[in-house]
Amino acid sequence: MKHVKFIGFIFFLFSLTESLALPTKPQDVDPFYATQKFIEENTVYLTIIAVAQYVQEVSFDEVETLVKVMMDYRDGCLANWTLPECSKRANEAIQDMICSSEGLPQRHNISHCCSKVDFARRLCFFYNKKAKTGFLPPFPTLDPEEKCQAYKNNNGSFLNLYMYEVARRNPFVFSPVLLTVAARFEEAATTCCEQQEKATCFQDKAAPITQYLKASSSYQGTVCGALIKFGPKVLNSINTAVFSKKFPKIGFKDLTSLLEDVSTMYELCCEGDVVQCIQGQSQVMNHICSKQDFISSKIKECCEKKMPERGDCIINTNKEDKPEDLSPREPKFTDSQNVCQERDSNQDGLLIEFTHEYSRRHNYLSTPELLRVTKVYKDLLEDCCSRENAAGCYRHAEDKFNETTEKSLAMVQQECKLFQELEKDALKLQ
Template sequence: MEQLKLTSFVILLFFLTECLNLPTKPQDDNFKVTQKFIEDNVGYLTTISFAQYVQEASFEEVEMLVKAMTEYRDQCLANWKLPQCSKLANDALLEAICAMEGLPQKHNFSHCCNKVDFERRFCFFHNKKEDVGFLPPLPTLDPEVKCQAYKNNREYFLRHYLYEVSRRNPYVFTPTLLTNMAHIEEITKTCCEEQDKANCFQTKAIRAMIYLRGLSSFQKTVCGAYLKFGPKAVKSTYLVILSQKFPKIGFEDLTSILEDVSSKYDGCCEGDTVHCIRSRSKVMSHICSKQDSISSKIKECCSMKIPERGECIINKNNDDKPKDLSLKAETFTDKNVCEERSADQETFMDKFLYEYSRRHQELSTPELLRIASVYDDLLKECCKAENPPDCYSNMENKFNETTEKSRKIVQRECEHFYNLKQEDLKYHNLIKFTKIAPQLSTDEVIFLGEEMETALLTCCTLSEEFGCADNLVDLVLGAVCGVKNRTVNPAVDHCCKTNFAFRRHCFDALEADKTYVPPSASQGLFAFHTDLCQAHKEELQRKKERFLVNLVKLKPERTDEELRSSLKEFTNLVDECCKAEEPEACFKEKGSKLAAKNQAS
């Protein structure tokens, strides 16, 4: 249940960081509190924005901008009537970035600085790099050094952490990064008091990073949906999430919360830190102002301050369904359905999705979107028929067919989980992803394999296996599709851009990419050296994974069994040569034989 709770947290936090329009002048206590929070945290917000927009920037360059933006804040707090204080916060920040001497040329974003307003913001957004393989691994410090650094200068320590995490997660929303930073600070405080600091940091930090990766996956997926399918796909996603989370909520209350969703380019997806903070605060305030009609479980949460209030609400389990809520929503099969749909098709479908989602908390978000799509298609056909009610009376059977197909996909994936060892499960997924998308970088394929493994490890032992796995694997596919429109290959592109709800079914039917032309040479794949003998267990495992992915790219026509056999030969070669009297000579001889064997076949 802990893992399902995390899944719920992942999904709801995205909604609660959605950008809503706010007045430019304070109108209520919530706005004042939020504004004070923003003013007090300018250094952190600047660090996030700069590190996400210009991932190559050094921490020293970030610190220069923090100083400039802090001075800007102080000027405006002293005199709001200054001309520069009328700018949107994000525009002021981008202007400051562009004004840093030599920086646009050094990091290759001069073309963005030549634009203004929305075009400049959009340019910086598109300058973000989703594949962060060009950055070094996240640095690790000796625990004693870490504790001393925190003790010496807390602000500097936290900003440096925020910088390193933000540049590697360019699409993660500001509230998520601030929450993660708070988790890391708590971990640091706790572990620095422990005798075994190293073990404490390792154990607790892993959980914090998994938490961040989950949130990152969801936010990137929905931002990708926004860019590829528009506001409607995003609104429908939120409709499902909130209806399941708060099944007591009235439709009018729900739509009032959602009324500003994606009405213009989404500030949170774009990376507007201030807008994102304000939006989360406003939605929380909205929910708490109607808690009696929305949820019975959030009273304690609503008495808390920012950011504890949001954390508390997000971590609450789904509310119980109202006892008087019937299993079926009969109104969607009555004789007036076609007239109601014709009068206002969008509201009609929103009501259907709301009613069906709050009745089926066990289903995944993608599955509920599929069911709504099936119902919409059915009505398009039936409302033209001679007797519409007869035509759509079997809608539940249609829904069950769709859900059964989705369940079989999950069951098949979980069978792999049960039948394969953990290591073999990873290899299975690496081969699968490389064959369908060999154009992706080796690092990205390995990341996808890890995410898939995590999803199955999380969900396949739960009674709620289907809803959990369908949600999490859909996030993995979201990572394949990416945030921005990108070209992988015709088949993958089709799945990513054709139908958001049925993306999972589309990917399940994919086979090896027939348009892919493998490299003519092995490009050093079979050049082995004694560094393999010095590699730690985790490092050696990563080298084996890279070998497998690159072998699939070289020989995509091979069967899974043949590929795994070659991987086993590589593993045996390492074992044998690392025990030899002259390991380098052994690697040269055995590597040449392995290369010849693989090139010939």
């Protein structure tokens, strides 16, 4: 991967928020500086990603001009760190450059965003992103021989152009994913350009890269959509189910601490802050790797990898085996006499803990199904806690949960049967 390296620049240009402050514990230093180094080595890519995702119609020439502006900005700040503009976060600096680029806001209809400030401007840039990219020209394709010649002539420019084309067609994909895509594409180009059958090689290498990008785009788009539409509470519920079923031996206290980092990461990544997104993901992975004994026995090899492979490895690793001593049900939520009191004092906390305990005990269920069960429990308590014999009412909650999952299973089986019958009919017509 072609990099523009500059030591020290990140520490003033990409200033960190309080939650990502400089580490004070010795064991935190190495992961922190490894993340900093990774950002420094990929700053050109990160600038390209941010600009192409915010202004998808922007031309590659315009992007290259803004990259040069960023480099000039860097040089000025290296000469004098005390300049006020050198304390900006990356997102702010990039949006400033876009807005101050002569004619660019008018050409690409983002003047309304540039007239805003702070959070309002950041939100405007986010809402300017378009998931449907039919307005863009088809993804440029080259003959394998031409592709390899362009790569050999100037691999830096070739890879930057690829990053630009991918980023603007995937405006909601997080920067760590796009950097992984770029690294895998570079590896494919390096390998395939040495092969006799270049076209076949590129086809074989491209398939898993495309699949990875589509899957990441779909999931991250859904999660960010939930965050924007419903707020952090719903996102927290989703992440509770996801982490609890993947790491069923994690305790609720450790999960709560982890979720704080995860929530911060998603807020930064969904907003499109390319640098803080990497910092946020790194913090989450450091958190998980520092507590392997309490979280998972299956991530040791992942935690030994470098960025961004480490994050992908942890995300895609197999679920941890459910602890043998974990009972099928947690009586606290159905047998206790004090459930309604807990609900009245802290309903959100009670429901999150319920989601955690139910998900880790039923980690074979899908995330949407686990959230449906939580909704059933919430509605049940709303009904039961208004009755005289509340405890006698919610004591049968497990029957409601089983009924919910059985209905979902029956629906899935029906859909699968229908699909199989349609497939048979289609074969008969051939």
